[in-house]
Amino acid sequence: MFFDKLRAGAQGTTSKIILGLIILSFALAGVGSYVTRPVADVAAVVNGDEITAQALENAYRNERARLESQLGPQFSQLLGDPAYVEQIRRSVLEQMVEQRLLDQKVEELKLRASDEQVRNAIRNLPEFQQDGRFDNDRYQQLLARSGISPEQLRDSVRQDLSRQMLLNALAGSSFTLEAEAGWLDRLSRQQRDAQYVRLPLADFSDRVELSDEEVEAYYRQQPQQFQRPEQVKVNYLLLDAGAVSGVDIDEQAIEDYYQANLASYSRSEQRKVAHIMVNKGDEAQQKIQAIAERLAAGEAFAELARTESDDVFSGAKGGELDWMEQGTMDPAFDRAAFALNDVGELSEVVESEFGLHLITLLEIQPGQTRPLAEVRDSIAERLAQDEAANAFYAQEQRLAELAFEFPDSLDMAAQELGLEVKSTGYFSTQDAPAEINDPRVLSQAFSERLRQQGVNSDLIELDSRRAIVIHVTEHRPAAVRDFAEVRGQARELALTAKARELAAAGADALLAAWRNGEEQAWLEQHGLAVTELNGLTRESEEDPALLDALFAMPAPTEQPSLRSLALADGDQLVLKLNGVTTPEDTSELLAQIREGQSGLLGQREYQSLVEALKATGEIEYRRLTPQTDNNF
CATH class of the missing domain: 1.10.4030.10 (Porin chaperone SurA, peptide-binding domain)
Incomplete structure (x- = not known):
């Protein structure tokens, strides 16, 4: 729109x-x-x-x-x-x-x-x-x-x-107070030194062995993971404007349209003027008269606009304004500008709601109308599109009527309109056939009304060129799939869940060893190594989850600052924060931070x-x- x-x-x-x-x-x-x-x-x-x-x-x-x-x-x-x-x-x-x-x-x-x-x-x-x-x-x-x-x-x-x-x-x-912005500035540039150990999920997956009984137990404990969605089968009629035959447009129709819409093919006269403006006040009349006298004496309009006009924006361009069309400016200014007949002609003093003006005419672009021959093809195309749209609309209305009058099937509508009744297999809202994969169609396909009453849907406009009516033929409610059907999937999910449990337990064991100063022996026993991270900032190129975790950890005191972190891929990280360095001086970003914080506060005020x-x-x-x- x-x-x-x-x-x-x-x-x-x-x-x-x-x-x-x-x-x-x-x-x-x-x-x-x-x-x-x-x-x-x-x-x-x-x-x-x-x-x-x-x-x-x-x-x-x-x-x-x-x-x-x-x-x-x-x-x-x-x-x-x-x-x-x-x-x-x-x-x-x-x-x-x-x-x-x-x-x-x-x-x-x-x-x-x-x-x-x-x-x-x-x-x-x-x-x-x-x-x-x-x-x-x-x-x-x-x-x-x-x-x-x-x-x-x-x-x-x-x-x-x-x-x-x-x-x-x-x-x-x-x-925002400067002290507050300074604190945020220093905090944003804080650096942290840390170490971490990655415990790959794959290392624990290799250790997991599950019996059939354990897999089935997982299936029964997690039924939501094996849900088959609600499904339906439908018949449908698709009306496509592309299949509606075109029509010939006669010359009289083109001529009538051109005459009726002549304003769309016409351009009014436009003028470019320059002005000198004096703001209203006690001495405004004397000032504008003095400028008029200097113009009459031969001084250049553009130079006086630059030095004397209170409209500094146009004054910098010698008083020149954008192209204007009659009726778009202040009424008094507009009348004076369009009363000028010759380029260079100067108006009398004009008073508008903004001030007092002297106006001179710079250029005229006469109004003009594009000839019919120039726009004939575009008019013919538009009229043809309108005719096609009207024909499509008439078919839409008839399809809606027939679907309502014969609600038990789509056969009568298909026969009269020459359409083909198409059928689908079972589908859910996630895997609907492309031709009917539209939220409005799916909303009706899975509605209780169509299912319980066994009637055709209302006409659904997919877009300006396509419309559809559907009829639900079969329905299958959502249900948990049989174990035999999802045995392989259940085993994979159960293995992953068990491996995640073992990885989390491994991370807890390393945390305990690190607290007791026994981390080296633990790492050697499990074949893992420590990764050093020095001078990390909030913008460092590391996993965002890792950075968020490290910058949320308290600075180390007498006790080490430790925590574990589960990554999206199932790997576990054990983190140790070694040091925090916060700058003492503010940076060149202080003004920008202060402005940004003030903007946030403004939004909160709103x-x-x-x-x-x-x-x-x-x-x-x-x-x-x-x-x-x-x-x-």
Whole structure:
């Protein structure tokens, strides 16, 4: 969706975390909440303000799309778990509640972003940029494509910027003492000397011998490791838009579309102007008149802009502004700029909400319209796609009707629509056939309703070009596999478990020997050696688990500092910390650490505010999903 792109353009470093927070209205509500009429269902009420179930649904869909983009195929597997889907919905609703509480606080404090701030924010959005500058054509096209009016975008950006004012105040009020940052700086550069002995799991695996009785006993003690998942067999009909025949588009349809959408193929006149601005004040009128007189006397506009303009950013460029289109600037400034007829012509003094201006015209790009011949092919392609989409939609509706009217099988639907009924063997949610391996399909395939009632599923839209209806033919509940079926697997798991026990016992024995000063004899007896680690830092290239363990150990005193550590591969480490060296002086990282800690404190302040607003607010949770939701 359009605002998913806007949201993606706001990713960045710590300084942009707050910006990420303030655009939650786009990320959560999405475009749909602006263009879709709300339904009566209410998901939550926050201090009297309703959050509709439809708004929650729009937010959920956007969050799901974001997670799918981030996690890839793994996300599809996660969606097979209804509890995970519900967790996402609850998380999204909670974020919407928090956002509403923040908006109410902003309104209470009467925080409001100015028109200039809103304009600058919109003009700086990367989606509206072309070659590093604001492109009004792109702006208009993207708004039209997304179904959003300029006023709706303006109001949403103003709301976000107003919220940013509150969040920036929280972040700006947080600080870290230099002494605290110095302690963290020295701690981060601490070095440790240590020794360790690795006890390989393989050494203990070779010593393990298990009888059949012991293997079977392990199987009975660990039934969860030998579980066969719930499985089903299904029949299904797959409707694919790729199989829908194309249509020819006549010339009149192309002409009609072109005329109806002429604005999309037109570019309005654009102007580049320069200005000299004087901030409002007691002497502003005298100052701007003096500059006007110097211009009339022949002084260069660009030079006066550099030396006299209070707009230092444009002043550095001789007063030059970006290309502008009528209706995008302050109304008074806009009227004056477009009243100029000739390049070099100078306006009278213009008063805007920002100050007093003198404006000169630098360049004009006339408006123009692309001819039909130039865009004919793209229009024909779009109309053909629309026709194909309409044909696919009609087949979708008919498939849904037939599946409902003849619920006991898919044969009638297949016969009328010319589709093939496909069948699967037994599968679980982990190994579903690729063609139906979609969380929405799996959710229905393993639902009690289809299994108990023996009916067809609802129509499931896999994407904009594919839809499916399924019918569960057989079901096999989850159960523990027979011992004979998993005997080999049980033996391997039992051997590994026993070897891990022996390795842990070996580590305990070495710890005891080390405490008693008898480690050398123990190591020689078992053919093991000590590895020395000197000058270790938290960034050393060692196993992260090893580093975490060593830097969590207390410094040695009269007693040696010892501990054991089980690695992920089953090996055991026995660690001995010999010394800890902490620098006395701070480093050049002190300022960066202090800034980072202040940022973390700012985030905690933000979270504290949210929790306080929740604690004192009246929040009522009603519905997690809309009544008409059949897809999730």
